[in-house]
Amino acid sequence: MNKKIWLLFVGLTVMLLLTACGTKSKEDVLTDLKEKVETKGYKADAEMTLKMGTEPQTYEVEVWHKDPDFYRVNLKNSTKNQSQMILKNEEGVYVLTPALNKSFKFQSEWPENSSQAYLYESLVKDIEEDKDVKFSATDKYYVFETKTRYQNSKMLPTQEIAFSKKDLSPVSVKVKDVEGVALVTVKFSNVKFDVSFDKKDFDLQKSMTAAKMVIPVMGEIEDKEFAVKYPEEPLEGVSLVEEKKLATENGNRVILTYDGEKSYTIIQEKAEVAPATAGPIVSKGDPVDLGFTIGEVTDSKVSWTFEGVDYTIASSDLTRDELVTVARSVQGEAIK
Numbered sequence: 001m002n003k004k005i006w007l008l009f010v011g012l013t014v015m016l017l018l019t020a021c022g023t024k025s026k027e028d029v030l031t032d033l034k035e036k037v038e039t040k041g042y043k044a045d046a047e048m049t050l051k052m053g054t055e056p057q058t059y060e061v062e063v064w065h066k067d068p069d070f071y072r073v074n075l076k077n078s079t080k081n082q083s084q085m086i087l088k089n090e091e092g093v094y095v096l097t098p099a100l101n102k103s104f105k106f107q108s109e110w111p112e113n114s115s116q117a118y119l120y121e122s123l124v125k126d127i128e129e130d131k132d133v134k135f136s137a138t139d140k141y142y143v144f145e146t147k148t149r150y151q152n153s154k155m156l157p158t159q160e161i162a163f164s165k166k167d168l169s170p171v172s173v174k175v176k177d178v179e180g181v182a183l184v185t186v187k188f189s190n191v192k193f194d195v196s197f198d199k200k201d202f203d204l205q206k207s208m209t210a211a212k213m214v215i216p217v218m219g220e221i222e223d224k225e226f227a228v229k230y231p232e233e234p235l236e237g238v239s240l241v242e243e244k245k246l247a248t249e250n251g252n253r254v255i256l257t258y259d260g261e262k263s264y265t266i267i268q269e270k271a272e273v274a275p276a277t278a279g280p281i282v283s284k285g286d287p288v289d290l291g292f293t294i295g296e297v298t299d300s301k302v303s304w305t306f307e308g309v310d311y312t313i314a315s316s317d318l319t320r321d322e323l324v325t326v327a328r329s330v331q332g333e334a335i336k
Contacts, residue, residue: 237261264315
């Protein structure tokens with residue numbers, strides 16, 4: 001009887017040792033992820049949900065990446081009839097807004113200069129650069145908790161990233177605020193590695209044509225008053241001191257002035273549809289992900305277009321992080 005118990009004990013010990021040998025460490029998984037990133041190209045579909053306004057907004061995201069640095073990211077919000085595309089090819093970085101027939105050209109280091117929750121290699125870079133990254137594993141997933149590299153990282157400082165154990169494909173990303181609440185959630189589907197692309201797949205004109213098939217160019221911006229929006233986070237010690245409405249050829253322009261410990265101005269007016277022959281608008285800033293749309297940021301202003309309205313926040317007091325923080329909050333119901 002004792003012999004049987006001993007043999008059972010030895011068998012269980014061997015099984016435990018084999019199981020332990022098969023468990024990968026954080027360093028092992030990171031090494032595998034870095035090797036996986038070297039794929040010649042990939043496609044991925046995702047659903048991105050934002051919880052930073054009065055109600056959640058969901059976007060469909062389609063990602064194409066050709067190694068080493070060609071990208072085509074299509075973001076679509078069906079309920080808002082809003083679509084944008086981020087394109088990177090050998091000529092530069094472009095942000096396309098098909099409904100307005102507009103494209104902006106940036107000389108930018110995007111996507112290397114910030115976290116990008118829907119880009120595989122950006123997630124791996126976030127893990128690699130965080131020396132205090134936390135790692136765990138479930139039956140199906142490898143899970144990392146890292147710091148983010150957002151321009152406004154104080155607002156969204158951490159993220160939880162899950163990868164499939166089966167093929168190391170991204171499964172989900174939860175970007176969290178300082179209280180640990182997930183404000184941005186990305187759920188991946190249909191991720192395909194080792195996909196072949198041609199350079200023409202990242203051509204500006206071809207990409208704009210493809211984007212217009214999703215969201216056609218507006219005939220005209222509707223001639224009606226737009227709802228003025230106010231920042232839900234105007235910054236501590238800052239308040240609205242003046243609101244002016246000016247008549248222009250294209251309708252009204254609303255100017256909101258905020259003052260206090262710091263000051264800034266918000267300008268809102270109807271967007272114009274560019275003529276069919278219009279070329280790219282050269283930008284002096286960098287593309288910035290505001291969550292609900294892609295905008296442009298410099299050291300003194302941030303601007304974007306959403307639902308047919310152009311927005312600009314200008315300030316000589318605010319940092320880039322503060323500009324982006326305020327811009328992200330100008331999206332819900334109009335509240336003063």
